[in-house]
Amino acid sequence: MTFARPDHTSDLDTLPQMPAWVTSARAETLEDVAFLSGAALNHLHLVLGCVEVPQALLRDRLALRAAEACMAFSGRPERAGELRDAVHLMRPGDLPGPAGEVYQSWRRAAGRPVTVKALGWALPAVVPAQIAAWIDAGQGALVARAATVLETVLTEAPRQEVPALILADAALAQALGWDHLVPLLAAGQKRADLRKRGDDFRLACHRAVISSAIEAVRQAADLARRAAHLKAVAPKLRAKGAGDAVEMFLTRDAVAPSALPLPDRAARRLCDRLVDLGAVHELTGRDTFRLYGV
The missing domain is CATH 1.10.3290 (Fic-like fold)
Known part of the structure; x- marks a missing residue:
């Protein structure tokens, strides 16, 4: 989606946080709840920018x-x-x-x-x-x-x-x-x-x-923090097709090694390497049929 980027988002630590008065409010009337939902959506809009x-x-x-x-x-x-x-x-x-x-x-x-x-x-x-x-x-x-x-x-x-x-x-x-x-x-x-x-x-x-x-x-x-770390370690990856693999991790909730644009063994090694670097996590807890995600 296309948004204008807020000027105050040049650093990950300055990503705007949801105001406490939105997260802690206990509104009961339709009018008050509608106001809070509009405020929450406006803030989400800024973050997505x-x-x-x-x-x-x-x-x-x-x-x-x-x-x-x-x-x-x-x-x-x-x-x-x-x-x-x-x-x-x-x-x-x-x-x-x-x-x-x-x-x-x-x-x-x-x-x-x-x-x-x-x-x-x-x-x-x-x-x-x-x-x-x-x-x-x-x-x-x-x-x-x-x-x-x-x-x-x-x-x-x-x-x-x-x-x-x-x-x-x-x-x-x-x-x-x-x-x-x-x-x-x-x-x-x-x-x-x-x-x-x-x-x-x-x-x-x-x-x-x-x-x-x-x-x-x-x-x-x-x-945002996890993606920044993955991008930071990407230059350390030497496998052919690693760049395309990183892009998949940056756009998908979960990735199977077999879906990566590498031979099976190389794909598994790349996933293990990214886990060692703290850039992705194994999501299933299994020894086989594993899935990985940021």
């Missing part, structure tokens, strides 16, 4: 968080580890399974600029004309617009939480002038929230945005 933040990686990690929330909504047991395995350990011709499909939908939705065509690729079961109609149903500003889209989809297509939440985040991104969808609404919702309607529903959406924006800002700062 910092060139130090690896935006594609942040969106991919938030997509995992959104997919995990959707698993909880549907009563399924899969969490982050299982979702990563379902998608990142697939071989050509494999199917991701229901949980993997949800995770893929979120990754695809967040991975391309927001358009009806891109959303259709993320949600192949929904026809483009319906996607366009649902997004256009949004009224009001920012969160109110997203909440209208979410409520409309859930009313017309009950139990379609994944398309509803993706399209609501798309409407929010458009309202904010963002090029890409940033997964926010799903992770901040409770299962019971999705059954609410009217002001209660909008109140839940505002609260979801506040909590998710706070977490997104925290993750942005953490990933």
